[in-house]
Amino acid sequence: MFCAIVAGRAPASIVYRDRVALAFMDVNPVRPGHVLVIPTAHRAQIWDLDEAESAAVSRRLPALAAALKAATAADAVTIFGLNGKAAGQTVFHVHFHLVPVHADDPLLRRRGRRVTFRLVLRRASRAQLDTLARRIRARLAQPLTLTADRHSLASGSRRSGLRDVRGA
Numbered sequence: 210m211f212c213a214i215v216a217g218r219a220p221a222s223i224v225y226r227d228r229v230a231l232a233f234m235d236v237n238p239v240r241p242g243h244v245l246v247i248p249t250a251h252r253a254q255i256w257d258l259d260e261a262e263s264a265a266v267s268r269r270l271p272a273l274a275a276a277l278k279a280a281t282a283a284d285a286v287t288i289f290g291l292n293g294k295a296a297g298q299t300v301f302h303v304h305f306h307l308v309p310v311h312a313d314d315p316l317l318r319r320r321g322r323r324v325t326f327r328l329v330l331r332r333a334s335r336a337q338l339d340t341l342a343r344r345i346r347a348r349l350a351q352p353l354t355l356t357a358d359r360h361s362l363a364s365g366s367r368r369s370g371l372r373d374v375r376g377a
């Protein structure tokens with residue numbers, strides 16, 4: 210199913226795209242701004258990724274999470290992945306969920322030793338998803354630029370990362 214999005218055959222509100230990774234809005238967000246990050250290659254579960262594929266997807270997560278947090282004025286971002294049917298995975302193409310969390314509407318609750326996640330799938334229109342994707346994209350250029358400046362990175366890969374974002 211996600212391969213159709215990668216191929217451009219299915220609709221999606223794209224947040225970030227490059228050769229190895231794709232980020233787009235979840236159609237049933239558990240919170241407004243819920244993003245999915247996937248490898249563009251079809252891999253069912255995380256253990257099907259080799260180290261290079263895993264690294265290529267994972268290294269996008271900090272900037273995406275920062276952009277998401279800023280774009281939604283969230284207090285936090287929860288990142289999780291379900292791998293395997295028994296874990297609750299429903300789409301068998303590896304994906305990371307990035308969910309913005311506000312302090313007054315926590316995703317995770319602790320009562321003593323009892324820890325529960327409250328995940329309610331909500332409906333969102335394509336127009337709403339597109340608007341959120343645009344907001345996150347607008348924030349995405351900033352953290353990447355700042356990170357590049359902070360570490361004085363001028364490598365080709367870092368530069369091509371910035372181009373990827375602006376072209377998305």
Ligand code: AMP
Pocket residue numbers: 210219221234235236237238245290291297298299300301
């Ligand atoms: P999981 O249950 O972890 O496998 O998550 C699958 C996620 O994919 C769910 O949150 C769905 O709402 C989401 N999803 C399914 N189809 C699409 C789609 N075509 N575009 C965006 N998100 C989707």
